[in-house]
Amino acid sequence: xxxxxxxxxxxxxxxxxxxxxxxxxxxxxxxxxxxxxxxxxxxxxxxxxxxxxxxxxxxxxxxxxxxxxxxxxxxxxxxxxxxxxxxxxxxxxxxxxxxxxxxxxxxxxxxxxxxxxxxxxxxxxxxxxxxxxxxxxxxxxxxxxxxxxxxxxxxxxxxxxxxxxxxxxxxxxxxxxxxxxxxxxxxxxxxxxxxxxxxxxxxxxxxxxxxxxxxxxxxxxxxxxxxxxxxxxxxxx
Numbered sequence: 001x002x003x004x005x006x007x008x009x010x011x012x013x014x015x016x017x018x019x020x021x022x023x024x025x026x027x028x029x030x031x032x033x034x035x036x037x038x039x040x041x042x043x044x045x046x047x048x049x050x051x052x053x054x055x056x057x058x059x060x061x062x063x064x065x066x067x068x069x070x071x072x073x074x075x076x077x078x079x080x081x082x083x084x085x086x087x088x089x090x091x092x093x094x095x096x097x098x099x100x101x102x103x104x105x106x107x108x109x110x111x112x113x114x115x116x117x118x119x120x121x122x123x124x125x126x127x128x129x130x131x132x133x134x135x136x137x138x139x140x141x142x143x144x145x146x147x148x149x150x151x152x153x154x155x156x157x158x159x160x161x162x163x164x165x166x167x168x169x170x171x172x173x174x175x176x177x178x179x180x181x182x183x184x185x186x187x188x189x190x191x192x193x194x195x196x197x198x199x200x201x202x203x204x205x206x207x208x209x210x211x212x213x214x215x216x217x218x219x220x221x222x223x224x225x226x227x228x229x230x231x232x233x234x235x236x237x
Contacts, residue, residue: 002173005164012159012174013181019155020182025086025141025225030186032093032218033134034193042190044131048138050183055139056148057175060156061168065149075146079229082144086226089137093219145229 003009026049034042059065067074142148152175160170 002169005161005166005170006159006174007161008159009177013177015155016178016181017185020178020185025145025222026138026186027189028218028221029089029138029141030190031193032215033137034190035197035214037130037134038197039191039194040131041134042194043187044134045138046183046186046190048135048140049142049186050138050179051135052139052142053148053179053182054175055143056152057156057172057179059149060152061171061175065153078144078146079232082146083226083230085140085144086222086229088226089141090219090222090224090226093215093222147229 006012030042030045030049033045056065156171156174156178159174160167164170
C-alpha cells in the first residue's frame with residue numbers, strides 16, 4: 001500500500017497547505033512573472049518551483065539531504081551558490097524593461113525609438129523559449145535553497161512511523177502530496193495575479209506601471225534574500 005508507514009495524513013496536508021500559503025521567494029517570483037506576462041508565465045514559474053521541490057523530496061528520500069545536513073562545507077557551498085543566484089536574478093529583474101504598451105489582445109505598437117515586438121510579445125505573452133527560462137528560474141530558486149532540504153528532513157519524518165520498513169516510500173509519497181498541493185496553491189496564486197492584470201487592462205488602466213514596480217520590487221527582495229542567505233551562519237556544525 002502506498003500509505004504504509006504514514007500516519008496523521010490529514011494533519012500533514014493541512015500543515016503543508018499552511019506552509020505553502022506562507023509568502024516567500026517562490027511566491028514572489030510567481031507573482032512577478034504572472035503580473036508581467038500573464039497566467040502562462042506564472043504557471044511556468046509555479047511548475048519550476050514544483051520541480052525544485054520534487055528534487056528535494058527525492059534527495060531526502062534517498063538520504064542525500066541527510067548528507068548535506070551533516071556536512072557544513074557542502075551546506076555552505078550550496079548556500080553560497082543559491083545566494084549568488086538570487087542576487088543575480090534580482091539584479092536581472094531590476095534591469096527588466098516592461099513593454100511600452102501591454103495589451104491582452106493584438107494590436108500593441110512599440111513606442112518611438114523602440115524595436116518592434118515579436119508576434120508573441122504583441123499579446124503581452126513571452127515567447128515559448130521565455131517559458132523555459134521562467135520554469136528554470138522557478139526550479140533554481142527552489143532547488144538551490146539548502147534550507148528547503150533541511151525543511152523536508154525536519155518536517156516529513158514527523159508523519160512516518162519510526163518502525164516502518166517503507167521509510168523511503170513513505171517519504172516519497174508525502175513529498176508528492178506536499179508538492180502537488182503546493183503546486184496547486186501556486187497555480188491558483190498565479191491565476192489570481194493574472195486575473196488582476198487582465199482586469200486592469202480591461203478597465204483601461206493597463207498593467208504596465210504596477211507590473212514594472214512589482215518586478216523591480218521582487219528583484220530588490222531577491223537581492224535582499226540572497227545577501228541574507230549568503231551572510232547567514234551555517235546551521236550545520
